[in-house]
Amino acid sequence: MLSALANPHRLRIVAALATGGRNYVSQLAREIGISRPLLHLHLQKLEAAGLVVSQLELSPDGKALNFFEVTDFGLELTPAAIAQAAKSLTDQSEQ
Amino acid sequence: MLSALANPHRLRIVAALATGGRNYVSQLAREIGISRPLLHLHLQKLEAAGLVVSQLELSPDGKALNFFEVTDFGLELTPAAIAQAAKSLTDQSEQ
DNA sequence: TACACCTGTAAGTTATTATTTACACATGAA
DNA sequence: TTCATGTGTAAATAATAACTTACAGGTGTA
Numbered sequence: 001m002l003s004a005l006a007n008p009h010r011l012r013i014v015a016a017l018a019t020g021g022r023n024y025v026s027q028l029a030r031e032i033g034i035s036r037p038l039l040h041l042h043l044q045k046l047e048a049a050g051l052v053v054s055q056l057e058l059s060p061d062g063k064a065l066n067f068f069e070v071t072d073f074g075l076e077l078t079p080a081a082i083a084q085a086a087k088s089l090t091d092q093s094e095q
Numbered sequence: 096m097l098s099a100l101a102n103p104h105r106l107r108i109v110a111a112l113a114t115g116g117r118n119y120v121s122q123l124a125r126e127i128g129i130s131r132p133l134l135h136l137h138l139q140k141l142e143a144a145g146l147v148v149s150q151l152e153l154s155p156d157g158k159a160l161n162f163f164e165v166t167d168f169g170l171e172l173t174p175a176a177i178a179q180a181a182k183s184l185t186d187q188s189e190q
Numbered sequence: 191t192a193c194a195c196c197t198g199t200a201a202g203t204t205a206t207t208a209t210t211t212a213c214a215c216a217t218g219a220a
Numbered sequence: 221t222t223c224a225t226g227t228g229t230a231a232a233t234a235a236t237a238a239c240t241t242a243c244a245g246g247t248g249t250a
Binding site: 007009034035037038041042058059061062063064 | 209210216217
Binding site: 025056061062063064065 | 226227228
């Protein structure tokens with residue numbers, strides 16, 4: 001999840017979806033100003049991290065549109081929270 | 096800050112310092128189980144992000160020890176917070 | 191002097207991410 | 221049919237990040 005958010009493009013994508021609501025890939029690519037394949041890749045990472053979800057829909061004129069929207073994730077990032085979360089990391093010595 | 100935390104080693108480092116208190120480089124490297132140069136690199140990134148601070152001290156027997164400790168950072172990671180924070184990102188079109 | 195600690199960093203290599211380009215396919219309208 | 225819209229993804233390249241190895245230098249003690 002942290003890796004997914006550690007990228008300026010992906011922060012802008014989340015921000016755009018949080019502010020402007022759900023949107024489909026091509027339109028979002030135009031609004032953010034990056035290429036569609038690149039946006040597609042970033043959306044894949046965000047979706048894999050559970051930060052956005054997608055839903056395929058048909059527009060009135062029959063085009064297939066893949067809509068994305070943000071989930072209502074929340075994460076508190078503090079030293080104590082990280083100390084707690086780090087326990088679930090694979091132990092270095094196990095590898 | 097997110098980039099700094101998007102790495103398992105650095106999460107372990109923050110966790111170790113949060114749990115065990117301040118520590119110096121060589122000792123911390125032994126406890127975490129990574130090489131000292133590698134730890135040094137990660138500590139640099141954490142310090143650059145303001146997540147840890149260092150202080151050079153002299154041990155009783157005269158050795159120079161560089162102690163690190165976590166700061167009391169805190170960050171709420173939600174869609175709304177990201178939408179707010181994204182405003183301060185350099186605009187794509189400015190580049 | 192030689193050893194055992196401590197510090198830092200530069201250089202080279204490897205691995206991972208990010209990005210572009212090009213392709214393949216579908217639908218509705220001119 | 222051709223064009224404009226939408227979808228996805230594979231492949232090659234570029235850019236970063238991570239990691240190892242090898243230095244160089246400091247102090248105190250045997």
